[in-house]
Amino acid sequence: MQTLSPPTSNALNLKQLIRPRPRSRPRPSVKCVYSFEPASTRADWQSSCAILASNVQQNSADNNNHNGATADHVAAVNGHKASVTDLKLVPIQNLADSNNKPLQPKPLTISDLSPAPMHGSKLRVAYQGVPGAYSEAAAGKAYPNCEAIPCDQFEVAFQAVELWIADRAVLPVENSLGGSIHRNYDLLLRHRLHIVGEVQLPVHHCLLALPGVRKEFLTRVISHPQALAQCEHTLTKLGINVAREAVDDTAGAAELVATNNLRDTAAVASARAAELYGLNVMADGIQDDPSNVTRFVMLAREPIIPRTDRPFKTSIVFAHDKGTSVLFKVLSAFAFRNISLTKIESRPHRNRPIRLVDDANVGTAKHFEYLFYVDFDASMAEVRAQNALAEVQEFTSFLRVLGSYPMDMTPWTPSSPPPSH
Numbered sequence: 001m002q003t004l005s006p007p008t009s010n011a012l013n014l015k016q017l018i019r020p021r022p023r024s025r026p027r028p029s030v031k032c033v034y035s036f037e038p039a040s041t042r043a044d045w046q047s048s049c050a051i052l053a054s055n056v057q058q059n060s061a062d063n064n065n066h067n068g069a070t071a072d073h074v075a076a077v078n079g080h081k082a083s084v085t086d087l088k089l090v091p092i093q094n095l096a097d098s099n100n101k102p103l104q105p106k107p108l109t110i111s112d113l114s115p116a117p118m119h120g121s122k123l124r125v126a127y128q129g130v131p132g133a134y135s136e137a138a139a140g141k142a143y144p145n146c147e148a149i150p151c152d153q154f155e156v157a158f159q160a161v162e163l164w165i166a167d168r169a170v171l172p173v174e175n176s177l178g179g180s181i182h183r184n185y186d187l188l189l190r191h192r193l194h195i196v197g198e199v200q201l202p203v204h205h206c207l208l209a210l211p212g213v214r215k216e217f218l219t220r221v222i223s224h225p226q227a228l229a230q231c232e233h234t235l236t237k238l239g240i241n242v243a244r245e246a247v248d249d250t251a252g253a254a255e256l257v258a259t260n261n262l263r264d265t266a267a268v269a270s271a272r273a274a275e276l277y278g279l280n281v282m283a284d285g286i287q288d289d290p291s292n293v294t295r296f297v298m299l300a301r302e303p304i305i306p307r308t309d310r311p312f313k314t315s316i317v318f319a320h321d322k323g324t325s326v327l328f329k330v331l332s333a334f335a336f337r338n339i340s341l342t343k344i345e346s347r348p349h350r351n352r353p354i355r356l357v358d359d360a361n362v363g364t365a366k367h368f369e370y371l372f373y374v375d376f377d378a379s380m381a382e383v384r385a386q387n388a389l390a391e392v393q394e395f396t397s398f399l400r401v402l403g404s405y406p407m408d409m410t411p412w413t414p415s416s417p418p419p420s421h
């Protein structure tokens with residue numbers, strides 16, 4: 001059995017985030033940060049965005065004051081059941097200058113509200129994987145000319161944004177063949193980032209191996225589990241009935257084959273990965289469907305202000321004490337307003353996974369509890385969407401808006417025609 005040496009990747013990992021790398025430019029300091037205390041039960045998401053933006057106190061001019069406080073410590077109001085008038089601003093950290101004299105918050109300037117990065121000209125975008133991964137291409141599609149920052153796990157990409165190491169993260173949530181990337185649904189809830197956009201990337205897989213390697217030499221194919229799932233039938237049709245092994249990302253698989261000089265292993269990855277790691281393309285377009293697409297979400301520390309002048313999508317997550325029994329009622333809030341749902345996903349409710357219902361005569365029913373993630377085809381700037389959410393709130397014990405953002409309306413590329421039915 002051959003021992004594989006890990007690829008010499010520069011991807012960010014969790015250890016580095018605990019003690020972040022030295023930064024080329026210091027992060028902006030914050031004079032005073034606030035948390036929101038929701039007091040009522042009526043949500044007003046749109047106004048909350050405005051309040052959230054207007055309370056981000058940051059002073060990029062004073063870079064000498066490094067006490068670790070940053071504007072993203074402002075608690076995200078999105079998801080709390082609160083109206084703007086009921087929000088109490090509570091100073092959670094009053095900072096002092098070197099003589100211990102309290103510093104007053106500075107008034108907001110227009111640059112505080114600008115989406116431009118604070119540290120240089122390029123937006124820094126975290127993605128999971130190594131160069132050549134589809135996620136890197138998605139980051140480039142979402143933010144052309146960005147500096148893409150490789151991270152070794154999805155969790156690290158979330159934290160890179162939260163810790164201001166990156167400005168945005170671009171992460172996959174679903175693929176047209178492989179389905180949902182559940183880990184990212186769970187992380188969306190655990191973290192406080194906002195969805196500010198989406199990109200749909202056509203995914204065109206290749207079978208890569210070292211130059212000179214033939215099909216008959218192969219004893220295994222390695223890749224990201226989603227990529228292996230997307231090529232399963234084609235690999236079998238090509239007569240490649242060898243072991244499949246999952247690794248962290250497609251380009252990482254290509255790097256592994258190259259670094260370890262593996263002549264018995266092929267990787268499923270992009271043509272760009274073949275170029276980057278010096279591999280040969282043994283087969284091209286091996287995804288089981290030519291229109292294979294992965295949908296990625298763009299994540300930021302602050303939400304964007306929703307608009308109505310172009311197609312918007314809104315993503316929410318909710319739960320109910322009575323579980324699935326109210327699902328129909330919740331969804332009817334959208335149906336009655338002619339709002340189409342574009343996606344629904346359920347995940348285990350990790351805080352309360354089981355609900356017991358005792359029946360003295362027959363025993364105890366053990367119901368699994370779920371969180372429901374729903375994407376719908378409307379902007380939170382639309383009254384019908386606000387009314388729908390107000391109604392959803394009546395039926396749910398927990399509701400959070402993950403983001404209201406422009407839909408990816410990129411024209412379909414002729415190289416990958418839509419499937420004909």
Ligand SMILES: O=C(O)C(=O)C[C@]1(C(=O)O)C=C[C@@H](O)C=C1
Nearest residue numbers: 133134135172224226249250294
């Ligand atoms: O491994 C990569 O290249 C990725 O970007 C990850 C990923 C995924 O997580 O689904 C992204 C797109 C493809 O669907 C296959 C893999």
